[in-house]
Amino acid sequence: MSANDAPNVTGPPPTPPASGRGVAAALTTAAARFAFSPTARLDAELLMAHALGTSRSAILIDPDRFTVPETFAAFVDRRARHEPVAYITGTRGFWSIDLAVGPGALVxxxxxxxxxxxxxxxxxxxxxxxxxxxxxxxxxxxxxxxxEWPARGLGVDVSPDALAYAQINAATLGMADRARFLRSDWAKAINGRFDLVLANPPYIGTHEPLPAEVRDHEPHGALYAGEDGLADYRLLAEQLPRLIAPGGVAVVEIGATQAPAVAALFESNGLSTALHHDLGGNPRAITAT
Structure with a gap:
């Protein structure tokens, strides 16, 4: 996904309240340091919940029942250096599950x-x-x-770091018997067809700007895809026809401006396509059959 670089914040950063003082005040001060983030207050709340070992909702309901833990200041410093919140807390919610994440894995x-x-x-x-x-x-x-479905699945990635997190998550979620993982450059090592093929390939152009928390922390191999951001779609367009079972579908994520180009690549390889939008109304996925 593409975004502009975050604005610079000038002046000395506010000093978070020392541990033992009010949580509400600490959240306000931390959020002020996160002015580069469009979710500054949420970031602060998630970090406080992590530091306290409680839920964000518990803090929102009654912040004054808690004391600011000593670890919070260090978390705030890390986020102020644009480190992703998910890397600091070690987890990110997605769909109906929580996933362990960290350096080497796309958030x-x-x-x-x-x-x-x-x-x-x-x-x-x-x-x-x-x-x-x-x-x-x-x-x-x-x-x-x-x-969502009582299926069996195969997850493929070229990154051993990402696959290590995937295996941990499968075990934590009780899915180790239904999910297996393979290191491969896309589908080069795969034979057979699947009812559902999912893919979120890199789609950022080499010189396209990204926020510092993405550019400086997340794995570039999962972000950048050549000058035009389409390099991996060209590979997928060749591979998908042999991977989709009769009656099945491939669903592939795209950048907001890439729908015409990706659809043309897929259709030139004999696939029929349809476009799907995200909740913000942006083109976000192409289905191919």
Missing amino acids: PRADSETLLVAAQAHFGKREPATILDLGTGPGTLLLAALT
């Missing part, structure tokens, strides 16, 4: 849930029996799909 984005909605629309009351997730990262799309 799951809510926009990617569009792929699961599109898959549900395709199958209706039917159930896919086999699922393939190309570029699975920490198992994001595969494990979310396995919560």
